[in-house]
Amino acid sequence: MTMPQPLRIGDAYNPDCPTRHILDRIGDKWAVLVLLTLKDGPARFNDLRRRIGAISQKMLSQTLKSLERDGLVSRAAFPTVPVTVEYRLTPLAGGLIRILDQVTQWAESHVGAIMAARRAHDGALADAMAA
Amino acid sequence: MTMPQPLRIGDAYNPDCPTRHILDRIGDKWAVLVLLTLKDGPARFNDLRRRIGAISQKMLSQTLKSLERDGLVSRAAFPTVPVTVEYRLTPLAGGLIRILDQVTQWAESHVGAIMAARRAHDGALADAMAA
DNA sequence: CTGAATCCTTTTTGATACTG
DNA sequence: CAGTATCAAAAAGGATTCAG
Numbered sequence: 001m002t003m004p005q006p007l008r009i010g011d012a013y014n015p016d017c018p019t020r021h022i023l024d025r026i027g028d029k030w031a032v033l034v035l036l037t038l039k040d041g042p043a044r045f046n047d048l049r050r051r052i053g054a055i056s057q058k059m060l061s062q063t064l065k066s067l068e069r070d071g072l073v074s075r076a077a078f079p080t081v082p083v084t085v086e087y088r089l090t091p092l093a094g095g096l097i098r099i100l101d102q103v104t105q106w107a108e109s110h111v112g113a114i115m116a117a118r119r120a121h122d123g124a125l126a127d128a129m130a131a
Numbered sequence: 132m133t134m135p136q137p138l139r140i141g142d143a144y145n146p147d148c149p150t151r152h153i154l155d156r157i158g159d160k161w162a163v164l165v166l167l168t169l170k171d172g173p174a175r176f177n178d179l180r181r182r183i184g185a186i187s188q189k190m191l192s193q194t195l196k197s198l199e200r201d202g203l204v205s206r207a208a209f210p211t212v213p214v215t216v217e218y219r220l221t222p223l224a225g226g227l228i229r230i231l232d233q234v235t236q237w238a239e240s241h242v243g244a245i246m247a248a249r250r251a252h253d254g255a256l257a258d259a260m261a262a
Numbered sequence: 263c264t265g266a267a268t269c270c271t272t273t274t275t276g277a278t279a280c281t282g
Numbered sequence: 283c284a285g286t287a288t289c290a291a292a293a294a295g296g297a298t299t300c301a302g
Contacts, residue, residue, distance in 0.1 A: 013164065013183055013184050013185055014185075019235065019238045019239055019242055021242070021245070022234075022237075022238035022241070022242060022245065023160065023163065023234070023235070023238060024160065026157070026158070026234055026238075027157070027158045027159065027160050027163065028158065029154065029155065029158050032154065032158070044283080044284085045283070045284055045285075046283065046284075056275070056276055056277080057276095057284090057285075058275075058276070058277090058285095058286090059274095059275070059276085061284085061285060061286080062275095068252065069248070069249055069252045069253070070245045070248055070249060071244065071245055071247075071248025071249070071251075071252070072245075072248075077284090080283090081283090082282090082283040082284075083282085083283060083284065083285095084283075084284090085283080085284060085285090092241065092244055092245070092248070095237055095241070096237060096241075099230065099233050099234055099237055102230050102233070103153075103154070103157055103230055104150065104154070106153075106226055106227060106230055107150045107153035107154060107157075108150055110153070110223065110226070110227075111150055111152070111153060113202065113223055114152070114153065114201050114202055114203075114223070116202075117200070117201055117202025117203075117223070118200055118201060118202070120202075121199065121200045121202070122200070175263080175264090176263070176264055176265075177263065177264080187295070187296055187297080188264090188265075188296095188297095189265095189266090189295075189296070189297090190294090190295070190296085192264085192265060192266080193295095208264090211263090212263090213263040213264075213302090214263060214264065214265095214302080215263075215264090216263080216264060216265090263302105264301100264302090265300105265301085265302085266299105266300085266301080266302100267298100267299085267300080267301100268297105268298085268299080268300100269296105269297090269298085269299100270295105270296085270297085270298105271294105271295085271296080271297100272293105272294085272295075272296090273292100273293080273294070273295085274291100274292080274293070274294080275290105275291080275292075275293085276289105276290085276291075276292090277288100277289090277290085277291095278287100278288085278289085278290100279286105279287085279288085279289105280285105280286080280287080280288100281284100281285085281286075281287100282283100282284090282285090282286105
């Protein structure tokens with residue numbers, strides 16, 4: 001019989017592990033961008049499209065659909081003509097947003113160090129090539 | 132003239148924005164897996180390969196190289212025969228690891244809610260199809 | 263053992279055209 | 283406005299082979 005496995009990091013290695021699904025969502029560039037954009041408040045489809053800018057309509061549609069499926073974003077359609085659709089974060093998304101904020105904060109405060117590391121690394125590489 | 136932009140979320144939308152590079156790294160499944168594995172301590176190439184399991188040699192090599200370039204992982208080669216190489220997290224990676232831990236914690240504690248949302252969503256979809 | 267190089271398959275994404 | 287459908291392009295990943 002299959003015992004319930006303790007939740008280890010290792011679980012993430014298994015594509016079938018549910019935890020992995022969430023890592024995949026975090027790892028989805030567009031999903032993160034959409035979530036962070038919705039943090040400012042509800043927005044409509046083309047609003048998001050314009051604000052994110054670089055996203056194609058296909059990707060936005062796809063991303064919103066999976067976020068909605070995961071219960072992180074809710075969709076409300078109003079029977080106006082033409083139809084109005086509004087997306088917003090769900091309460092469930094709240095905690096995730098806080099973590100994403102930490103990620104961006106970390107990124108902003110350490111981007112300098114990382115870029116410096118890159119320069120050093122690339123420089124050392126160039127030196128090695130020249131030698 | 133181009134004014135220095137305030138650091139907004141929007142910066143992440145620009146592929147050229149350095150902050151975006153970091154988001155991309157977080158968004159790299161293999162990078163995250165490698166970082167979390169190295170959290171347990173230094174490890175050698177084939178160690179990592181075995182522990183991560185699903186990763187190919189190519190991906191592991193590629194991932195380690197970019198993590199090293201970003202100053203998140205350091206590489207030490209010992210002139211044994213055959214050569215021994217050890218990878219470990221740098222101090223810079225420390226803060227990032229803490230955030231990644233939060234992500235996995237959040238994932239573990241909310242995976243139930245997300246799976247439930249999926250079932251509800253898929254169920255509602257099936258109902259709509261049947262109607 | 264630790265990789266680099268190559269080829270080939272799969273996945274992802276973008277462009278475009280069309281619908282309610 | 284808010285999408286869907288389809289096709290082509292591009293990127294990522296895997297398998298294999300070879301080398302220090």
